[in-house]
Amino acid sequence: MSRRVVIVGAGPAGLAAAQAALAHGAHVTLLDEGERAGGQFWRHHDELTDRRMQHQWARFERLHAALERAGDHATVHRQASVWRIETEGGIRVHALVGPADAAARTGLTVEADALVIATGAHDRALPVPGWTLPGVVTAGAAQALAKRDGVTPGGRTVVAGAGPFLLPVAASIAIAGGEVAEVVEAVGLRRLVRGWGRSPWQLAGAAGKAGELAEYVGGLVRRRTPYRLGSAVTRIHGERAVEAVTVQRVDAHWRPIAGTERTVACDSVALGHGFTPRLEAAIQAGCRISSARFVEVDERQATSVAGIFAAGEVTGIAGADAALAEGEVAGFAAAGGTLDDARIAAVLRARRRLHAFADRLATHEVRRGWTAWLDDDTIICRCESVTRARIAEYADASSRGLRLATRAGLGACQGRTCGRTVEQLVAAPVDFDARPVLSSVRIGELAALAPNGGASTPSVGPEPSGSV
């Protein structure tokens, strides 16, 4: 019987893992919460997505075709929310399958010989006074709305934060018909040049990526969109929705510089200050997490738990190309391949080159001084409307004490949006990402499942569709 490889997440890492595992004789089960495969990078809808927003689309089509060609060797479950991973006495993945947040989805349990966790990352957006106003979205939301729905967050958007991701976001907004008022990058020119300019020969392997960035900058120039370095949106104004922002210069630690404030009229803001990995599945599976809060993996992309591999942004923020390479290694190893196999040599080399490129992203890492733009009454935990002052009051409490006293991290998103911010504000780890249930599940749905989660009945979900 062939090895059963289960993959959670159908973004670049998960799809590459699936193809590699299939190529090495495994049976693959791919679970993804979206309606279509592709993850955030290849988020799409056949009629609504402007193709100019997609990169490496041919690669997506090849990976997709490999799944379709696989016939009985591959099972794809779309709209599958994985809510629990068990590792005692074998690996079992539990999911609920059906329309997002529906009241009665179907329970599904899949048993695995090897599991690849490719759950990706989501935006980190630093709070700023006014950031709960309608019209303020994350950079990823602006990208998703443009790619998936063909809409822009507003008519005139300020794109602000840190990192190269701001550039494709600005481009997508423009393609979808919106105006980008300014792109505001917290990193100053000197640090930008130092960070990206050192050892340029190491970037040679990522020439495609450099070309892509040049294309975005060219787009900004053509549309006469200002690209402000060493600046931040330090306040968002409006009554019932966004009306304007304050853009202010910041120092090397991202502390706002008094006297440099400018008001920019806009009706929406896209905030993105890097990404934070979606670790909950790996944590529940018992995988060791590094001090930098990523899943620890070895050369084979193997985690500290036997039979469990991880690839893509959960192992370090490195972009889609690195995720593709890591996924390929993970899928190959999960299917039983060994690294001395000549067939994997080129991918291992690519992964090394791409990690050198990814190291440059550290240039845009969040600096501590940003908290100076918060007011005492600025909301930090959006779900429970917990203010900065309230969190400061309990800064010395235990993680549990802080949560119980303030309710930060106890709302619907379970600290996914505020966790990293609270950690910075109290200057201590808060472990909001250790979550007993991995996704939103209704109590009624849980109650309807058998006490053992139906562990002995694999594949009770809907027929896997050919359209992934």
Next chain:
Amino acid sequence: MSVRIRVDGAEVVGRDGQTIAGVLIGAGRRSWRTAAGAERGVFCGIGVCQDCVLTVNGVEGVRACQRTARDGDTVERESR
């Protein structure tokens, strides 16, 4: 192709295949929930933050950014 949904009693037309958030934003509606007395709309857009939840066909807590709009869906504002 278009899709028609009812939002707090009013008919809103979107493009077939859009999420409920896509339909609402496309129609110029950017807030559809009240939190601690203030307006909220979509924030993360990828199903993480839960800020965009609304009631769809009587079922509470549906993320507008994750649910594809179907013709005839009835959508109501939530408040908490």
